[in-house]
Amino acid sequence: MGNIRNMLKMILAFVFVGWLFMWIMISTKVYKYNWTPKLAKYFNTTYFGPQGTNLVLLTIPMMFIAVLSCVYLHIQKKETDIERSGSKWKVKGGMGRVMMVMNPLGIVTATDLAFSILFVALLTWALANYLYISYNVKLHNHDNAKIWQAKFRAFGLRAGYVGHICWAFLFFPVTRASTILPLVGLTSESSIKYHIWLGHISNFLFLLHTIVFLIYWAMVGKLIETFEWNKTYVPNLAGVIAMAIGIAIWVTSLPYFRRKKFEIFFYTHHLYGLYIIFYVFHVGDSWFCMILPNIFLFFIDRYLRFLQSTKRSRLVCARLLPSDNLELTFSKIPGLHYNPTSILFIHVPSISKLQWHPFSITSSSNLEEDKLSVVIRRQGTWTQKLYNHISSSSTDSVEVSTEGPYGPTSFDFLRHDSLILVSGGSGIAPFISVIREIIFQSQNPSTKLPDLLLVCSFKHHQDLSLLDLIFPPTGISVSDISKLKLRIEAYVTRDNEQSKTTISDDGNHLKTKWFKPNHQDSPISPVLGTNNFLWLGVVILSSFAMFLILTAIVTRYYIYPIDRNTGSIYNFTYRSLWDMFLGCVCIFIASSGVFLWRKKQNNNAHHDSKKQIQNVVDFQTPTSSPSSWFGGSTERELESVPYQSIVQATNVHFGSKPNLKKILFEAEGSEDVGVMVCGPRKMRHEVARICASGLAKNLHFEAISFNW
Template sequence: MPQFKAERSSYVEPLLSGTTTLAGFKKKALKWFLKTVMWLVFISWLVFIFLSSLQYGNALVEKWSQETTETFLGIEGAWLMLFSSPVVVLALLSVPLLLISGEEEEMMKEKTSDGNDEPRWRLWTFPVVVDGPLGVVSAAEVIGIMMFIAYLIWSAILFTYRNLLEVQSSGLDLEHSAVRMMELSSASVARIGIFCWAFLWLPIARGSLLLQLLGIPFEHACRYHVWLGHLTMFIFTLHGLLYIIAWSIDGVLLEQIRKWQSNGIAYLPGVILLAIGLLIWATALRPVRKQYFELFYYTHHLYILFVIFLALHAGPLFLSITAGGIFLFMLDRFLRFCQSRTRVRVISVTSFPCRVVKLVLSKPKNLRYSALSCIFLQIREASLLQWHPFSVSSSPIDDQQCLSVLIKVYGEWTAKLVHNSTITASVEGPYGSQTPYYILYEKLVLVAGGIGISPFLAVLSDILHRIRQGKPCLVKHILLVWSVKKSSELLLLSHQLDFNSICPNFSSRLNLEILIHVTQEEEPPPPPLEEGGTIDHKDISFVCPVCSSGSSMSTLTGSGNTLWVGLYVTSATVGFLIIHSLLHVFYMNPYNLYQGWYPGILLLGCLASSVLIFGGLVLCVWHCCGADDFIETVPNVPSQESQDTGIVSEMHYGSRPNVKEIFNNLGQQWGEVDVGVIVCGPPGLDSDAARECRSLNLGRQRHQPIFHFNSHTFDL
């Protein structure tokens, strides 16, 4: 491995006039103000959630509810303002903050303006837990998990103490005291679970403004949703079991579970709700999900019935606790539905001998995304219902109106791509952080396993295009470590990227090294695939689909245009306030409809109506404004002749990458600098890279780098 000399950034902020300096100061002050307000809202929300377990917190909620009962807010309006509105407020405040923080030039200025070139620790890129049931967990994630655990312990202790006091003061005998204690405990468990369920919705809004602001990739958001789903269903199951045991001891089980009260808690919808939840939970467990993905996929859509029966079971008050997250999810889901109605033109299909299919899709020129984004793809010839996520493998700034993805043929769904000459595609996305954080590191380590090379093809292409176009980019050195099973997979790199054609003489600007490990071959194959030879493309089949009708991808994407998404969320929020207020003033207040299943259904109707009517109006205008952005072009098709990039530094056969040795060498060679490590591959590869990053960071000397771990591994 060559010796690299640490260099500092060559990005120089241009001289600023007095006017520009003043504008920059105002923008910085506005960003500081918005961040401060958002932190205050978030912390206040968390504090109130903790206080809600106390008698003092309950007294505040009851007092506020009494004051709003006869107003246009209604009784659940108080709960909405206390528990759900902070989430929506944070989403709305994200809009101006994203608008003034999203430019790459601004990122560079923030990176270089303080004059401090020392490497810095970051909680979200420092792996703390490497081997465990949760996989690789960063320091920031550990803090979030500990906050959840603290809330669970805090609430359980307080509720148990209050329930014991109530049972002791009731004067019941031992048997009835036990029954009463279980009933009270079950109600308390439900109260805890409903707050966990409120957080459950936030990570699965794929185009969420909050996820974009925090820079949380879709892959990580899925993990948080899985964690919260297991926790929530465990709590809800415990809630149901405690009631079942208590009623069984009391001899009233069958009588109670058949009750559907018009006021208060309706038990029969709760039984149905728990049955639906258990079915969703059982099919979402990892062994079932991996072995029977279609079963998992279809049963997971029962969440619609889950929400409806929660409203029927618990009424409007408990639904108001989770309404903020549900509302943001509804907004995201309706936006995805509108975008996916477009039939996207498939420009080309390329089949590689390593059982990988490359699809090139039409996209509008103004579609914004990051090289580490992903799209959800539906192929109607394969399935009319299933959507599958794939990493983007092309740069967003390559000046071509197309987007490519690489698909590994594993099961029945992907196999149909090879055997169908007609491909009809629909797309949702792209999703993911819009911040190309990889351009902020002078040193990059990309660790890929198999088809995990796909997002790194986009990253490499993006960096080369930035260098050629003079766009902001701090990257000076890149080490790509790629582990493949067979030599035939090397075609993915040579066919997808022609480094010199993208950026001639790039080697004078960028030190690029590629280390390849072929694990299932003990020696190089015969020419022309042997090391030092060329890559033969004769086995690649290039097919233009028979059905190439359609248009470019829709620009209606949650992560594509912050201004339009902000208008969409704002319009729907205002619409909800209008519909909810009118409903209370002219219907619910005159008829005293405050509790029970019926007001809960009305609240769900208000949420859905505001999204469909007011949000839909904005989407119609957005669609009309972006309808003329597409000008059909045909991308450059890579030559079928041999190519030799001349980049591969080392080839190893019959062995896996020695991650420990590679990272130790980098720690000695690259000096005192921030090193961005991005991994995409099997879970074991994630763990190995994270373990070495943690080890080197903990034992770091002053002259050594800090390794920042980032994972882009899908695990659905």
């Protein structure tokens, strides 16, 4: 399989380089005046019309990559952990290195820097070539304006062209089940920053494009063209509407709204559908085919997520910790596998009809085959309502829908000689999944386990209860614990050592709440079942092939006869509308068909799921919290050996913050130290700066966060 995977990798790389080459050439004089007439003879046929060239050169190659990458990822998933992780870490070891930490970009890795430099170079190249063609080859001046006014208009037009290039990449980072991002070692969560950067650049260029045209039309006395909707050419009004929607999305996506007014950001961002519609109306079907792949793949992912979310997930129990944290445990099918640091999106209709929120998974799919757990911290409006609803004595069942899990396709922490996990507050959650996975790996006598150092910082003493979650409630033996080389340095920053005596006894007990099963509930399962990547490839291939066939039929037997018989040009807007309509229909048919087929097969394969759900409630949880043990209590549950091991491995520091530089530089004796951090921005940046300083070359940094 290794040879097949290497061959697929070479094919994917070749096609991708060719696709990028077309983006480099498309703005040049050679492409416009030499290549375009020749390509039009072959590709602008009666079956596809003017969009044929862009469809063949810019859409089909990327869709081919998307389908072939599904096969590649399926093979990668089937390989052994050693084979699978070897190639990945060879890439990430260099490209994942921190290069700089600076605001507003935050933590910039070698991958980020390489992508940014190449993309900025592409935009600069495109703008320079477009302006060269406009100013030195052929300056369009249909309004009898002055030369400088015509050049001013050309600059605004070309700024819009360059912004359009950003849209060719805009939706790749937000495709959660992407098959493109894993090829370069990325996940959707780690790539959100690319979406934000592309959004800022494109909106700035589109705003510049709009302002220039408004000023130009005002200068030549044709401001009325702002509201023109041309039937045979670019409808200006559609562009104005798209820009108005874009500004609303842009402004409400700024940090203030995302952090302080999340509901406004969330609901406004869902105007992207209207934005796309009017944007496509404005640019037309030919230009739409230039950006079609990332939009097409995004909507496949979005519809599959919708299909998965229509099922109610079985919520088994909730553990209310003495701090403001909550652990939810769901039932899942044994065949659902995910890697550590994965996330799960949760929707509770009784709290909000539309909002979905991501949370870190703390369980290990290998260690806990039929359960999946997430940690939720009570800190926002939505989480506050959820906490109150679950903790209410009158609540015996909760309707919950889920999407995911989403995470890295491979994750090799066993490569390192030692691991340093740095967390702040609830940022410890993804590291719980890492530790639990290492516990599972410890069951293999031949596996070399890394030394583990968990550096966790909490505000208050009660937050130490998060350490209770390190070991799962069942499935741990004394031999497993003895192999685990775990050391915990816990820092309580706002409480001193005397404050622990003031905590009431009631506050130091875990409260576990069980929920009644509902016949509509079902275990969490992959949206397309087992072999998820292969079936996703089937969806992508079948939907896109159907789109090409239907587009060819509509163009040849409906649009082309109108153009030929009447001697006029078919409505510019209707052409775009046909593309969007057929794309949505094909995605709906293909995705629904494969989803229902796989659902039927899964139901037959898991007919005993009710028995599995019943078995999941058999495990027990401790009645006291180890966080109380740190406070000096003499009461112990002697039979809770895993929890005692946490106490023995933990050193609690009151009233101080961790000296991260000292801790990291003291990691001597290990040739390879993996450093992972999840927590507040200041903490992440501090750890990144230390690792990037070069003073300790054995440190390999990786941040885990939804922002940067």
